[in-house]
Each structure stands twice: as structure tokens, then as C-alpha cells.
Amino acid sequence: MNWITIAWPMVAAACLTLGLIELRIGLARPADAARLLFSVSAFATATVCGIELAIMQADSPDQVKALLRWGDIGVGVMIASLTAFIWVYFRSGNKWLALAGPGLYAAGVIFDFLPPRRSLTYLQITGLRTVETFGGASYRVAEGVPNPLNVLPYLGALMLLVFVVDASLRLARRGARRRALVVGGSVAFWVLAAIAHSALIESGIVQMPYLFSVSYLVILLAMTYELTTDVSAAARLGRELQESERRMDLAGAAAGLGMWSLDLTSDEVWATAKTRSLLGFAETESLNQARLMGAVHLEDRDAVRVAFETSLRNGRDFDVEHRVQIPGGETRWIAARGRVERDSGRRPILMRGVVLDISAQRRSQLDLQQLQGQLAHTSRVSMMGQLASALAHELNQPLGAILRNAEAAELFLQHDPPDLDELRPILADIRADDQRARDVIERLRALLKRRSIEPRALAVADLLGNIAMLTRADAAARRVTLEIESGSGLPQVMGDWVHLQQVLLNLVLNAMDAIDESPGNSRQIAVRARYSGGREVEVAVSDSGHGILPEKLGIIFEPFFTTKENGMGIGLSISRTIIEAHGGRIWAENSHSEGATFRFTLPAAVESLSS
Amino acid sequence: MSQSLPVVSIVDDDPSFLKAVSRLLHAAGYAVRTFSSAGEFLAQTTDTPGCLVADLHMPGLSGLDLQTALAQDPQAPPVIFLTGQGDIATTVRAMRQGAEDFLTKDAPKAILLKAVERALDRDARQRAERVRLQELRGRFDALTPREREVLQHVVLGRLNKQIASNLGVSERMVKLHRTAITTKVQVRSVAELTRLVQDAGLFEENTPTFPGGFQVRR
Numbered sequence: 001m002n003w004i005t006i007a008w009p010m011v012a013a014a015c016l017t018l019g020l021i022e023l024r025i026g027l028a029r030p031a032d033a034a035r036l037l038f039s040v041s042a043f044a045t046a047t048v049c050g051i052e053l054a055i056m057q058a059d060s061p062d063q064v065k066a067l068l069r070w071g072d073i074g075v076g077v078m079i080a081s082l083t084a085f086i087w088v089y090f091r092s093g094n095k096w097l098a099l100a101g102p103g104l105y106a107a108g109v110i111f112d113f114l115p116p117r118r119s120l121t122y123l124q125i126t127g128l129r130t131v132e133t134f135g136g137a138s139y140r141v142a143e144g145v146p147n148p149l150n151v152l153p154y155l156g157a158l159m160l161l162v163f164v165v166d167a168s169l170r171l172a173r174r175g176a177r178r179r180a181l182v183v184g185g186s187v188a189f190w191v192l193a194a195i196a197h198s199a200l201i202e203s204g205i206v207q208m209p210y211l212f213s214v215s216y217l218v219i220l221l222a223m224t225y226e227l228t229t230d231v232s233a234a235a236r237l238g239r240e241l242q243e244s245e246r247r248m249d250l251a252g253a254a255a256g257l258g259m260w261s262l263d264l265t266s267d268e269v270w271a272t273a274k275t276r277s278l279l280g281f282a283e284t285e286s287l288n289q290a291r292l293m294g295a296v297h298l299e300d301r302d303a304v305r306v307a308f309e310t311s312l313r314n315g316r317d318f319d320v321e322h323r324v325q326i327p328g329g330e331t332r333w334i335a336a337r338g339r340v341e342r343d344s345g346r347r348p349i350l351m352r353g354v355v356l357d358i359s360a361q362r363r364s365q366l367d368l369q370q371l372q373g374q375l376a377h378t379s380r381v382s383m384m385g386q387l388a389s390a391l392a393h394e395l396n397q398p399l400g401a402i403l404r405n406a407e408a409a410e411l412f413l414q415h416d417p418p419d420l421d422e423l424r425p426i427l428a429d430i431r432a433d434d435q436r437a438r439d440v441i442e443r444l445r446a447l448l449k450r451r452s453i454e455p456r457a458l459a460v461a462d463l464l465g466n467i468a469m470l471t472r473a474d475a476a477a478r479r480v481t482l483e484i485e486s487g488s489g490l491p492q493v494m495g496d497w498v499h500l501q502q503v504l505l506n507l508v509l510n511a512m513d514a515i516d517e518s519p520g521n522s523r524q525i526a527v528r529a530r531y532s533g534g535r536e537v538e539v540a541v542s543d544s545g546h547g548i549l550p551e552k553l554g555i556i557f558e559p560f561f562t563t564k565e566n567g568m569g570i571g572l573s574i575s576r577t578i579i580e581a582h583g584g585r586i587w588a589e590n591s592h593s594e595g596a597t598f599r600f601t602l603p604a605a606v607e608s609l610s611s
Numbered sequence: 612m613s614q615s616l617p618v619v620s621i622v623d624d625d626p627s628f629l630k631a632v633s634r635l636l637h638a639a640g641y642a643v644r645t646f647s648s649a650g651e652f653l654a655q656t657t658d659t660p661g662c663l664v665a666d667l668h669m670p671g672l673s674g675l676d677l678q679t680a681l682a683q684d685p686q687a688p689p690v691i692f693l694t695g696q697g698d699i700a701t702t703v704r705a706m707r708q709g710a711e712d713f714l715t716k717d718a719p720k721a722i723l724l725k726a727v728e729r730a731l732d733r734d735a736r737q738r739a740e741r742v743r744l745q746e747l748r749g750r751f752d753a754l755t756p757r758e759r760e761v762l763q764h765v766v767l768g769r770l771n772k773q774i775a776s777n778l779g780v781s782e783r784m785v786k787l788h789r790t791a792i793t794t795k796v797q798v799r800s801v802a803e804l805t806r807l808v809q810d811a812g813l814f815e816e817n818t819p820t821f822p823g824g825f826q827v828r829r
Contacts, residue, residue, distance in 0.1 A: 392695060393668060393695035396695035396715075396716050396717065397625045397627070397628050397695065397716070398627065398628075399716075399717060400628055400631070400693075400695070400716030400717055401625070401627045401628040401630070401631040401632075402631070403631075403716075403717055403720075404628070404631035404632050404634065404635045404720075405631045405634060405635075407635050407638075407720040408631065408634040408635040408637070408638040409638075410720075411635070411638035411639055412638050415638075419638075422634075422638070426634065429627065429630065429631065432627070433627055433631075436627070472670070473668065473695075475670070476668050476669060476670045476673070477668055479673070481670070
């Protein structure tokens with residue numbers, strides 16, 4: 001035993017060790033395929049190391065010849081695996097250069113195994129020499145006639161050198177300078193050393209053992225450095241991840257957010273404690289998709305399922321609000337959001353998301369809606385108050401007619417003989433007027449009722465006609481001409497009769513007020529409905545008043561904005577609330593000639609579009 | 612006095628009410644004509660005796676507008692307003708412009724019919740008065756200019772002697788003129804003559820001046 005028989009096995013052991021480590025990492029993470037390639041080169045090096053040691057201790061030229069042949073294959077595997085490693089690890093390099101190195105090398109190695117089965121290195125090995133070295137160690141070197149074909153593996157190695165330098169430069173240009181310098185540099189060094197050293201040996205200039213494996217130590221060092229850098233980076237990442245997880249926990253807790261993810265392939269659910277408590281699950285309960293769905297309120301389940309499946313299909317975010325019935329009896333409103341993750345084949349594999357308790361918002365939203373409903377009702381009642389005297393007129397007409405008809409009937413009965421023929425039409429008229437009075441009362445009652453918005457298909461002409469009826473008397477008393485125009489071919493609109501009446505009434509009464517405030521102008525109001533295709537019907541109320549100051553156009557729909565001495569400033573703001581709740585828009589503009597025009601749109605009812 | 616029957620004209624924009632009122636008045640024995648707007652009523656030109664029953668609130672020309680338009684016409688019929696709701700201001704204005712009556716639409720039949728009756732009476736009286744005055748003016752128109760001068764002095768209560776000296780004629784001449792006047796105007800006393808001169812509105816246009824510009828001294 002001497003230092004040679006100790007050193008070479010140690011090199012081999014080092015190669016094996018790092019090779020095994022890299023193999024383990026490479027197998028664990030498919031993304032680290034480069035490490036697998038590197039481990040191949042390390043194992044090949046360990047083999048070459050053994051061959052080198054065997055050559056040093058060979059007893060005959062034939063033995064050396066056989067060992068050299070296997071050594072050529074080992075080095076070939078090293079060259080090929082290193083080329084592939086650089087190619088994958090750097091994700092750069094010239095493809096043809098990459099193929100050229102191993103290709104040329106392989107072309108040379110073929111001669112090792114072709115008849116006449118001469119050695120690629122020596123045409124003939126003439127003898128073995130024993131060289132004594134320090135420490136009492138000795139090794140053998142071959143002497144013989146070099147094979148001219150041996151130039152092929154050298155060219156292959158040179159090509160590898162060119163490829164590595166080129167790939168490293170490319171990588172360095174992309175910014176990964178450290179990796180290019182350390183890994184590229186070490187591989188280049190190994191190639192250079194291997195070429196130079198074996199050339200010197202094989203030309204007989206120096207008499208030394210082969211050092212392919214020994215010089216590979218540089219690459220081992222470089223890769224160990226890479227590995228430790230990666231490990232410490234991973235440790236840092238781990239710490240940062242922990243930190244960011246803590247931050248996310250804190251943010252989630254502060255915002256009341258529960259986080260969850262659903263593995264779509266294994267049907268496993270991960271959920272934070274907050275998620276579990278929001279959905280009414282125990283801390284340790286194991287969850288899956290079906291159990292999550294089971295937490296959703298029965299009435300919302302279909303909607304949630306549809307949203308979930310839609311999200312899986314079209315890749316949009318899953319975004320749904322639903323109720324959860326907690327076993328204690330409490331019902332919670334939950335907002336659930338989620339995002340789908342897909343594999344490379346675009347198949348959904350995971351959904352990650354959050355849940356949030358929105359019961360409080362829902363409650364205040366309901367309160368707000370109720371308040372708005374009350375306000376709208378109050379304003380409607382107050383508007384009806386404004387119209388009261390005019391509406392009394394509307395009622396007095398049929399009532400007066402009934403009275404006169406009844407009195408006429410009495411007189412006809414007093415005639416001698418009683419004029420019975422006159423009675424039949426009188427009774428029919430009384431009945432008709434009674435119906436008329438009933439209709440007026442019914443309409444008023446409908447307007448005064450407190451109710452939520454319940455949209456259904458309505459004929460625009462009916463809406464405008466009823467407004468004409470309600471305001472006719474008032475318009476006559478104020479000497480305003482009211483023109484109603486709803487062209488034919490108007491589709492029905494989706495809306496709530498009472499609330500839309502309120503909006504129209506508000507606009508028409510405002511228009512009359514505007515006309516009263518500008519005595520010089522003509523006294524006209526036009527209410528027109530227009531449909532120009534598409535999904536909306538537009539209704540416009542134009543007056544011949546003084547118009548609106550341009551700087552006020554933007555704010556007249558704000559609550560409590562008013563230009564009237566006794567106005568509350570809620571009419572238009574309620575109108576806007578109502579129209580927007582219908583999915584329409586409302587706005588005002590000054591007309592070209594005089595006065596202002598208020599316009600609003602309503603969604604056309606879909607059924608009637610086709611007819 | 613005109614021979615034709617009085618007609619009650621009704622103006623209301625509400626066809627049902629119009630029909631009911633016209634039916635009632637017809638049942639009560641009146642001849643009735645209906646109009647659905649003030650403009651339609653003003654467009655007809657016949658001068659039949661009668662009265663007008665009009666709605667106060669109508670689109671276009673309102674009841675008050677109609678009354679104002681009629682005020683230009685000395686032969687306009689009396690107006691009764693019917694209204695669903697009456698406010699004081701409108702009532703006052705209507706009455707001041709000479710409305711015969713102002714009733715709510717649900718006023719009892721008796722009151723309505725009484726109002727119509729009153730209006731027709733007033734129309735008949737006004738028409739009779741117009742006829743009488745016309746006839747009276749015809750009588751005065753028959754006087755010669757000299758007789759009108761004498762008449763002017765007579766109604767001022769002057770004695771024949773004063774008139775004679777004032778006009779520069781003999782007393783006998785004055786007596787002859789006075790006889791011609793009483794014959795033509797068909798009166799028996801100076802008092803009656805004075806009343807008729809007032810009724811006919813004679814000498815009112817340019818108050819008490821004599822032709823020639825002399826101030827009358829009483």
C-alpha cells in the first residue's frame with residue numbers, strides 16, 4: 001500500500017459520493033434532470049479512476065491495451081454526460097457544437113473495438129516501464145507506437161471545450177455569471193488538463209500516470225460549491241417562506257380571511273383554521289370537495305357548483321357569495337374566491353382560494369336597501385301629496401258624472417209616463433264611471449304601497465299613458481301642455497311598475513316646476529320613448545324651462561342637491577337608485593333650443609325582442 | 612224678446628261628465644248643446660238665448676279664459692262654472708268677472724238646476740232689456756236736431772221761457788217742440804221723459820255740454 005493506492009480510491013470515493021448525492025436530488029425533483037446527468041459523469045469518473053489505477057499496476061502490455069480500451073469508453077461517457085449536463089444545466093449552448101464533441105470522440109473509440117482490435121492510443125505497445133516515485137511508490141507506464149487515429153478523441157475533447165466556453169459565455173451574458181464561471185470554468189479546466197496531459201503522456205514526452213479522474217476533482221469542487229450555494233439558498237428560501245407564511249397568516253387573520261386549497265387529482269383539501277371555523281368544520285376533520293360543498297347552504301349549492309365548474313372550464317376566477325348553515329343555527333354569508341392551477345396539459349390540478357365572512361356587509365346592505373325603500377316610499381307619498389288636488393279632480397270627474405247620471409235617471413222616472421228607454425244607457429254610463437273611479441283609486445293605491453322592486457315585462461306605452469293620466473289634471477291647472485310619444489315597435493322593458501312610475505312622475509313634476517320658474521318660455525313637456533335596437537329602451541323627459549347650469553349637470557343626482565326653495569333634494573337621487581337597480585342609466589342634458597332633457601334607459605325584455 | 616227656446620250650452624273636456632250633465636239638463640226639460648272645449652264653443656256664432664255651463668279646469672283654454680273672451684261680447688250668455696275643486700282666488704276672479712254662479716261638480720241637482728234657471732232668467736231679462744232699449748233709442752232717433760236741443764233743456768228742468776231765450780226762439784215755438792217730443796217718445800209727463808232719457812243713455816257720451824260748447828248751468 002502506498003499513496004497511489006490510497007489517493008486514487010479516495011478520488012473515486014469522492015466522485016461516487018457526490019454522484020450519489022446528485023442522483024438523489026435529481027431523482028427527487030424532475031426539474032433537476034441536470035443533476036442526474038452530472039451524477040452519470042461522476043460515476044463514469046469513478047470508473048475511469050479505477051481503470052487509471054489498474055493501468056498503473058498492469059503486468060503486461062495486453063492488459064494495458066485492454067484497460068486503455070475501457071478507459072476510452074469511460075472518458076467518452078464523461079465527455080458525453082458533461083456535454084449533456086452543461087446543455088441542460090446552463091440551458092444554453094450551440095447544438096452542433098454539443099453534438100460534435102461526443103460524436104468525434106465516439107468515432108475514434110469505434111476503432112478500439114473494430115478488427116484488428118488494435119488500441120486507439122498505440123498501434124503497438126512495445127513494453128512497460130516501472131517508474132519509481134516518492135514515498136516508495138512505483139507505477140507502470142506503457143511505451144509504444146502512437147496511433148494517428150488518436151487525433152479523433154482529442155478533436156472531440158476540443159469541441160467539448162469550445163462548446164463549454166461558448167455556452168458559459170452565453171450564460172454569463174444572461175446574467176448567471178457565477179454559475180458560468182464556476183461550473184463552465186471547471187469543466188473547461190478539466191478538458192484542457194485532460195487534453196494536454198494525455199497528449200504529453202501518449203507522445204512519450206512525459207512518463208506519468210493518467211490524471212483524468214484527478215483533474216475531475218476540480219469539477220467536483222465546483223459542483224460541491226454549487227450544491228452548498230443551492231442548499232444555503234434553499235435554507236434562506238425556507239426561512240423566507242416561513243416568514244412570508246407568518247405574514248400571510250397575520251394578514252389573513254387581520255382581514256378575517258380563511259385560506260384553502262383543493263387538490264383536484266387527489267381530492268384533498270388543505271384549509272386554515274379560520275377557513276374551518278368559518279365553514280363550521282372541526283380543526284382536525286379531514287376534508288374533501290364533497291364535504292366543502294356540503295357546508296354550503298342548500299339553496300345556494302347549485303349556484304356554487306355552477307360557479308365552480310364554470311371556473312374549471314374557462315379558467316376565470318371562482319367568485320361566489322353563498323350562505324353557510326352552522327350547526328348551531330346561525331346562518332353566515334361567505335364570499336369565496338378561488339383560482340385554478342393547471343398542469344402543462346392545461347388540465348386543472350388545483351384550486352387555491354380564500355373565504356371571507358361577509359355577514360355584516362350583507363346585513364348592512366339589507367338595512368341600506370330597506371332604508372332606500374323607505375325613502376323612496378316617503379318621497380313617493382310626498383309626490384302624491386303634491387298631486388293630491390289634481391288627483392282629486394281626476395276622481396271628481398267620474399263621481400260627478402255618476403251623480404248627474406243618477407239625478408237624470410230620477411227625473412226621467414218622474415216623467416209621466418216614466419222615460420224608461422233613457423235609463424239603460426244611463427246605467428251603463430254609471431257603471432263605466434264607477435269603474436273609472438275605481439281604476440284611479442287602484443292606481444293611487446299601487447303607488448302608495450310600500451314594496452320592493454319586482455321587475456317584470458312592461459309595455460312602455462302603458463307606463464307613459466299612466467303618467468299622462470296622473471299628471472293631466474295638474475298640467476291643465478298649471479297650463480302646461482304634456483305631450484306623450486311612444487312610437488310603435490317599442491319592445492317591452494323589464495321593470496317594476498310602481499318604481500318606474502315614481503321616476504317618471506318625479507321627472508314630469510320637476511319639469512313643471514322648471515317651467516313655472518321661467519315664466520317667459522313656452523309651457524311644454526314632452527315624454528318620449530325611443531328604441532334604436534340593442535338591449536335598451538330610452539325614455540326622455542324634455543321641458544321648455546330654464547335648463548340646468550352646466551356646472552350643476554354632474555351633481556343634480558346627488559342626494560340633498562336641490563334648486564327648489566322647498567325641495568329636499570331626494571327625488572332625483574332616488575330616481576337614480578331606482579333606475580340603476582333596474583340595470584339602466586339616468587342622466588340630464590340641456591336641450592339645443594331651450595330647457596333640459598332627462599334621459600334614462602331600461603333593459604328591454606328579452607322575450608319581446610324576438611317577437 | 613227673441614222667440615226661440617233658450618239653450619243651455621255645456622263645455623267640459625271630460626266626455627263622460629259632459630254627457631251626464633247634458634242628460635240631466637235634458638231630463639229637466641232644457642234644450643242642451645255640448646262642447647268638448649272652450650275653443651269649440653267660441654267658434655260657434657249663433658246668438659240663441661240661453662246660458663253657459665263650463666268646466667273651470669280644461670286643457671288649452673280654461674274656463675276663466677273662456678269667460679275673459681266672452682267679456683268682450685255684450686251679448687254673451689251668463690256663465691255658471693263647475694269645478695272639481697274650487698280655490699278662493701279662482702272663485703273671486705270668476706265672480707268678479709260676472710259669473711252667474713260657481714258650483715262644485717258634486718253640487719246637488721236642485722242647486723245646479725236653480726242656478727241654470729237663474730242664469731236663463733237673467734239672460735232673458737238682459738235680452739228683453741236690450742230689446743227695450745233698442746226700441747227706446749229708435750224713438751229718440753226720430754227727434755229732429757232742434758227737438759233734441761229742446762229735450763236736453765227740458766230734462767235739466769228749465770222753464771219754457773228760459774229755453775226760448777237760450778235758444779233764441781219764441782216761447783210758442785218751444786211749446787210746439789215739446790209737444791212733438793212727447794208725441795214721438797210717447798210719454799205723458801216730464802218725469803217719465805227724464806227717466807227714459809236716462810234709460811236710453813242719451814247725452815251721456817259727452818257729459819253736460821251744449822252743442823257749441825256752452826256749459827250747462829243748473
